[in-house]
Amino acid sequence: MAILSFNNLTQSFGDFDVFIGAGGSIPNGGKVGIVGPNGVGKTTLLRVLAGLSEASGGGVHIAKGTTLGYLRQEAVMAFADSKNSVYEEMLTVFADVRRKEHELREMEAQMSAGDFDDALFDRYSKMQTHFEMVGGYDYPIRIKSVLQGLGFGEEDYATPLSVLSGGQKTRALLGRLLLEKPDLLILDEPTNHLDIAAVEWLEGTLKVWEGAVLIVSHDRYFLDRVVDTIWELERSGIEAYRGNYTHYTTQREERWTNRQAEFDTLQEKFLKELDFIKRNIARDSTKDQAVGRLKRLIRQTKMAQVGGIGAVTGMSWSKAREQYDISGSKWEVPDVERAIKALPRPSNDWNAMYLNLKASHRSGNIVLRTEDLAVGYDGEALFEAEDIELRRLEVAALIGGNGTGKTSFLKTLLDRIPPVRGEMKLGASLDIGYFAQAHDELDMNQTVLNELIEHSNMLIPDARNYLGRFLFSGEDVYKPISLLSGGERGRLALAKLEFEKANFLLMDEPTNHLDIPAQEVLQDAISRYDGTVLMVSHDRYLIDKLATQIWEVRDGCLRVFRGSYQEFLAARERSQQMAVQSEQKEPAPKSEVTEPQAEKRSKNELRRLRHQLAQLEREVGEAEEMVEDASAELQTASTLSDFERIQKAAERFESAEKHLAAKLEAWEALASEI
Numbered sequence: 001m002a003i004l005s006f007n008n009l010t011q012s013f014g015d016f017d018v019f020i021g022a023g024g025s026i027p028n029g030g031k032v033g034i035v036g037p038n039g040v041g042k043t044t045l046l047r048v049l050a051g052l053s054e055a056s057g058g059g060v061h062i063a064k065g066t067t068l069g070y071l072r073q074e075a076v077m078a079f080a081d082s083k084n085s086v087y088e089e090m091l092t093v094f095a096d097v098r099r100k101e102h103e104l105r106e107m108e109a110q111m112s113a114g115d116f117d118d119a120l121f122d123r124y125s126k127m128q129t130h131f132e133m134v135g136g137y138d139y140p141i142r143i144k145s146v147l148q149g150l151g152f153g154e155e156d157y158a159t160p161l162s163v164l165s166g167g168q169k170t171r172a173l174l175g176r177l178l179l180e181k182p183d184l185l186i187l188d189e190p191t192n193h194l195d196i197a198a199v200e201w202l203e204g205t206l207k208v209w210e211g212a213v214l215i216v217s218h219d220r221y222f223l224d225r226v227v228d229t230i231w232e233l234e235r236s237g238i239e240a241y242r243g244n245y246t247h248y249t250t251q252r253e254e255r256w257t258n259r260q261a262e263f264d265t266l267q268e269k270f271l272k273e274l275d276f277i278k279r280n281i282a283r284d285s286t287k288d289q290a291v292g293r294l295k296r297l298i299r300q301t302k303m304a305q306v307g308g309i310g311a312v313t314g315m316s317w318s319k320a321r322e323q324y325d326i327s328g329s330k331w332e333v334p335d336v337e338r339a340i341k342a343l344p345r346p347s348n349d350w351n352a353m354y355l356n357l358k359a360s361h362r363s364g365n366i367v368l369r370t371e372d373l374a375v376g377y378d379g380e381a382l383f384e385a386e387d388i389e390l391r392r393l394e395v396a397a398l399i400g401g402n403g404t405g406k407t408s409f410l411k412t413l414l415d416r417i418p419p420v421r422g423e424m425k426l427g428a429s430l431d432i433g434y435f436a437q438a439h440d441e442l443d444m445n446q447t448v449l450n451e452l453i454e455h456s457n458m459l460i461p462d463a464r465n466y467l468g469r470f471l472f473s474g475e476d477v478y479k480p481i482s483l484l485s486g487g488e489r490g491r492l493a494l495a496k497l498e499f500e501k502a503n504f505l506l507m508d509e510p511t512n513h514l515d516i517p518a519q520e521v522l523q524d525a526i527s528r529y530d531g532t533v534l535m536v537s538h539d540r541y542l543i544d545k546l547a548t549q550i551w552e553v554r555d556g557c558l559r560v561f562r563g564s565y566q567e568f569l570a571a572r573e574r575s576q577q578m579a580v581q582s583e584q585k586e587p588a589p590k591s592e593v594t595e596p597q598a599e600k601r602s603k604n605e606l607r608r609l610r611h612q613l614a615q616l617e618r619e620v621g622e623a624e625e626m627v628e629d630a631s632a633e634l635q636t637a638s639t640l641s642d643f644e645r646i647q648k649a650a651e652r653f654e655s656a657e658k659h660l661a662a663k664l665e666a667w668e669a670l671a672s673e674i
Helices: 042-049 086-112 118-133 139-149 166-180 196-207 220-226 245-280 287-314 317-323 333-341 406-413 448-456 460-468 474-478 486-500 516-528 540-546 565-584 594-599 603-640 643-673
Strands: 002-013 016-027 031-035 057-062 068-071 184-188 212-216 229-234 237-242 366-377 380-385 389-391 395-400 421-426 432-435 504-508 532-536 549-554 557-562
Touching: 002 042, 002 212, 016 042, 016 057, 016 212, 016 229, 031 042, 031 220, 031 245, 042 184, 042 212, 068 166, 086 118, 086 139, 086 166, 139 166, 139 196, 166 184, 166 196, 196 220, 212 220, 220 245, 220 540, 229 245, 237 245, 245 287, 245 333, 287 333, 366 406, 380 421, 389 532, 395 406, 395 540, 406 421, 406 504, 406 532, 432 486, 448 460, 448 474, 448 486, 460 474, 460 486, 486 516, 516 540, 532 540, 540 565, 549 565, 557 565, 565 603, 565 643, 603 643
Parallel strands: 016 237, 031 212, 031 229, 068 184, 184 212, 380 557, 395 532, 395 549, 432 504, 504 532
Antiparallel strands: 002 016, 002 057, 229 237, 366 380, 366 389, 366 421, 549 557
16 A cells, blocks of 8 residues: 555746656555656655645645655754754654653552552553563664664764754764654655765665655665665656666666657658658548548647657547647648657657766776885874785775775875875876866866866867766856856866876766766766776765775775675675674683784784785685585485485585685684784
């Protein structure tokens, strides 16, 4: 059953239609993601559905008794009148529970004082049962779990809400909503202000969320992990797709391919019909038939003009006249022919920029090498790095928490700050292009047009045409850069980067502020790029699709993983599982000799040991796969009752288990030395 539905929803401001004819429904437990370009009205739609704004037309129905929770994109004004601390605000969710808890304590005090009245016992028993059912014994644990998941440490619990930053207030509001457990949770860009650990925690929470969720997000990986339906919002309404974001991209391509084929078929049918009319309208014997067919063709062509092929195939003439403005002057045969040939083809392209990254020349095979590198400022290391080798055409993703030194690594590579220790060697024939996270390569005092001309020496007409590919048209090119949005600055920085034709791109959070269409364009451009890329990014979808190496900065060390993001995640999970298993075992007593030896190990020796540990982790994964294969073979042989095959499979299984045990023992021994 739908807990929320809406039909023919329209929102207009003056003569401008934000969207028209939008419709959809959310079932109980459904998880829906809304996508679309910036400015199409995603936040506007959420506000209308949440009852915070009134639509210009159409209606919204919410099932009786349904509770809603709404997280706005920027909750700067949240808690404006609250004097609570972070923890006190979370407690407000459980006000009724805490009142019952107080009553229980009072009754317990009465009984301790000797009041053994049967009515009191009966009342206490019933209230205690209800108290347990509503989570009265675990609400402090729930609060702690949510706050920690969203990045609040215990030292933050007593912080007054009034002194929190806008991002912290947004996280606090999200925490309160999660604790309230509404039937429908409406979230506008919930991953803003969250680090990767908090985003992963939120994904896990929403995947098992019992209520319904409606999400607007630019985080494609997040949508992949959480939602089961995608609504694509356009000016003309909503198109619904079943599945997560990746399923949506596949279905969207298939749907538009089918629509283009349907359009070609319909246009060809119209032209054949027109040909019959032209040949027969002047003949007395067939004139009446031709005139009747001309009237019908005129109606269908007008419907196709305003409503697309869907209006022709799925709507009556009377309904089309109600929904669309299809009045106008009387058409003759030449008018109909011009209109048929001018019908717009369906297009699956949002109003997206066009980006074509190309290198002017080939670099050497080795692009970057480091040895014994430490990165930081003023002699203080932010992190030490395992030795790196980046080869031509590879894409390396540098990941880690905020403030760990990722941007400092790029600036060290650009020779803007010196390394604290060690060497960073660049390869031969390199031209480096740099995309800065804060867009600080842009001159905020310049206009869009002048910034490009000074960078490229283009003539004004050429510069304007070039900027048009990045969605700067008309008077937009004369805007001061200081007045541009984050997304507009990002597109301008990419326009400059393309012009440089560098063969080694350093990209610091390139998808920040870009809407999903622009993110898709950037991803496609990097996938086709004939150079090498090093990107700092929190965009896990981009990393997952493109990265060939993962460089993770954690606990003061940059660790190199050669492989895809999914392989990196699998290796990390294996490492965490093995660490837990190792902790659960009784630690071996350390001799007086081995402890000083561990302390005396050089950093190069520790680095070598870490390399060996990473190699063993990969070997453990391979050994686990061998055990799984042998187990499957043994099960198949048993099903077939093939004794000889069972014997061989059992031997293989026993050998695989021994091999895995040996690898695990080696890993544990080495892990204890580091």
